[in-house]
Amino acid sequence: MTFAALDEVEVDYPNRGKALGPFSLALEHGQITALVGPSGCGKSTALRLLGGLEQPTRGRVTRAAERGETSVVFQSPTLAPWLSAQANVALPLELSGVARPAARARAAEALARVGLSGAETARPAQLSGGMAMRVSLARALVTNPRLLLLDEPFAALDEITRRALADDVLSLWAGAQPAVVFVTHSVEEAVYMASRVIVMSRGPGRSLGETVVEAPLPRPAGFRTTPVFRETVEQVSMRLAQGMAAA
Secondary structure: OEEEEEEEEEEEEOOOEEEEEEEEEEEEOOOEEEEEOOOOOOHHHHHHHHOOOOOOOEEEEEEOOOOOOEEEEOOOOOOOOOOOHHHHHHHHHHHOOOOHHHHHHHHHHHHHHOOOOOOOOOOHHHOOHHHHHHHHHHHHHOOOOOEEEEEOOOOOOOHHHHHHHHHHHHHHHHHHOOEEEEEOOOHHHHHHHOOEEEEEOOOOEOEEEEEEOOOOOOOOOOHHHOHHHHHHHHHHHHHHHHHHHHO
16 A cells, blocks of 8 residues: 655756755655655655655655655754754654653663663763764654655765664664655665665656665665675676666
8 A cells, every 4th residue: 555655746946956856755655765866867856855854846745644744854853953962853743732741751662772871861972973873863763654754864974874874773663664766876774774775867767767676675684795786786786887877
């Protein structure tokens, strides 16, 4: 059953022309979809359409998630610098009307799920880049979203931290299994995290095709060294290269 969809959407920006489309994408409940493509192809625009943060110029957006059931994690953690980690995570709950004590208790539980027990009182300036992103993930997950949108959340992090957070996201997903859309420039990261990878053309982005990753989620130990991982990375890379050459 389709959970959310973009149907032949196009987005035009004043003085910039067409930024996306026509582009179509259908999401199933519990499915993890990665979008890869060159800079400026409209990956983040597609994500904003799915999140209800933007409206298409043409085409249709269908969303099953109700208000408050979608969470977005951006490349920057976007934490309020004057609030503690716990208060940052509790903020969406408090804004939706949850009493502060209950919101703070749920925030502490969410921080524990991302491995940050004991860091509740830390301010963003006291956190490493990886820890700040974990707080951002905890804030996104504290509302138990049905749709989780990740816009290059690991782009500014070192490779070891990126890999650790990728496993964390998959472990967290395994609980409630929300629909996830993950935007990244890294083909290997896309193949590791997603059940399918959509390759987009140069802007205005169109779909160049879909590659299904035939492996269980969360990934087993050593998955990056397996033939299926390497072969799938090569398939996606070739499709991306062909699209770039044809553009």
